Amino acid sequence: MNWYLKVVKDNYTNFKGRARRQEYWMFAFIHLMIAVLLSIIDTVLFGPSNFTLSSLYLLIVLIPGVAVAVRRLHDTSRSGWWVLLALIPVIGVLALIVMMCMDSTPAPNQYGTNPKGIGNQMQPLHP
Template identity: 55%
Template sequence: MNWYLEVLKKYAVFSGRARRKEYWMFVLFNIIIAFVLGIIDGVLGLTTEGGMGILGGLYSLAVLLPSIAVGVRRLHDTGRTGWWLLIAFIPLIGAIVLIVFFVLDSQPGSNEYGPNPKGVG
């Protein structure tokens, strides 16, 4: 839970680097929270015609900026610019490329985006 809260504390911080664990724990908690909010929306009848619930939609808007920011920091950790996030607009292939980038290990030592967040030289 601390990893999730750390990302929220860095709400719009696009500089620096984010470890794999920080990124994937944030993604995991987002999925869990979205699932729970989806159930609550369904039980309370708050879903719209498109299937998106009101609570889920509000949550998605609230974490949009932190999600982009942690994605940019994760790309920085692998030595890539945050502009690589735009590859997600290419159907299927873009998502696969980003997943590969997000799974790669940190660049050892410092890079142009800052020191290694693992603290290893």
């Protein structure tokens, strides 16, 4: 739950820097669980075609969700614009999922240092 709160509270609109896989996927998992729970509550309270609570929740979490996705792409040395792949049905979403599953760039990149703390020391090119 701490990973989810970190994204929603601390990094609500932070599109800079890097987010490790654990931060992204823990946020995504908890986000999915909350969305499903609210959909069930909506169905029980308001009927099968009314998604008032879940729609409001998805609207509130839209910006932090995109922000953590952009930071995750930065962690793999990709531009945040790659998040627009999600607009392409099936193939774009699958490609984005693959990118989100890839390991971090071990060294610092143009988006910051490795959030894992591994490889942050600059190594000489030639010994």
